[in-house]
């Protein structure tokens with residue numbers, strides 16, 4: 001880490017896991033740069049944190065990502081990048097899934113990670129102890145019916161993390177993949193089901209304590225705050241009630 005407060009960039013910091021991670025990293029002493037498309041949300045959260053700033057950004061827009069990197073020019077280095085922006089759209093079987101949804105999921109979950117990582121890699125390397133975090137999912141490690149497009153995209157995110165770790169071996173940059181199972185966040189399932197809150201609620205129905213955004217933020221922060229030579233390659237974290245992508249204990 002650099003002598004002054006280390007800097008962490010968190011994508012998708014306007015809600016859920018990203019917002020909780022921004023809070024947790026700020027509490028751990030990081031200067032946090034919150035990014036997401038919803039400027040009002042990240043500005044409000046940044047104002048609550050001790051050392052934070054907000055920058056509205058769509059990770060699928062390469063020009064916007066490059067403009068963001070240029071705007072960071074005043075900082076000597078970036079120590080941590082948390083690639084959290086992402087999500088699922090639809091739960092149709094492969095036979096009827098909408099290619100536009102599959103494309104959108106690839107854009108944000110794969111190309112979004114690629115854009116941000118490519119853009120910030122020089123600054124992360126310059127820090128002397130850089131960390132790239134990729135929020136994949138257990139969907140990046142196994143499939144389930146109706147998950148095809150999201151599973152394919154999260155496998156892509158997993159492959160970025162694995163390949164990058166090989167390619168950066170010998171460089172002062174760690175690559176950490178965090179793969180959560182079921183996390184009950186305010187927006188993830190509602191976004192997936194296009195605002196249908198009844199369908200979204202069914203995802204968590206009868207599940208005793210799905211993970212919270214704070215649980216995952218805690219896991220991310222733990223992995224980042226290990227000594228710089230310790231690379232937590234992959235951390236899979238699920239609620240106790242979920243044994244696999246397809247085996248979930250429900251009380252109702």
Ligand SMILES: NC(=O)c1ccc[n+]([C@@H]2O[C@H](COP(=O)([O-])OP(=O)(O)OC[C@H]3O[C@@H](n4cnc5c(N)ncnc54)[C@H](OP(=O)(O)O)[C@@H]3O)[C@@H](O)[C@H]2O)c1
Nearest residue numbers: 012014015016017037038058059085086087137183185188
């Ligand atoms: N919830 C789960 O069960 C679960 C499980 C495993 C993995 N994950 C992964 O964890 C991450 C966070 O999930 P979450 O549950 O916290 O979901 P969420 O509350 O829906 O958060 C998604 C975040 O991504 C941002 N985002 C979406 N598209 C973007 C884009 N094009 N450019 C920039 N930001 C964008 C959203 O902000 P704006 O709309 O303001 O841009 C939002 O802040 C995602 O990658 C998700 O796939 C979630």
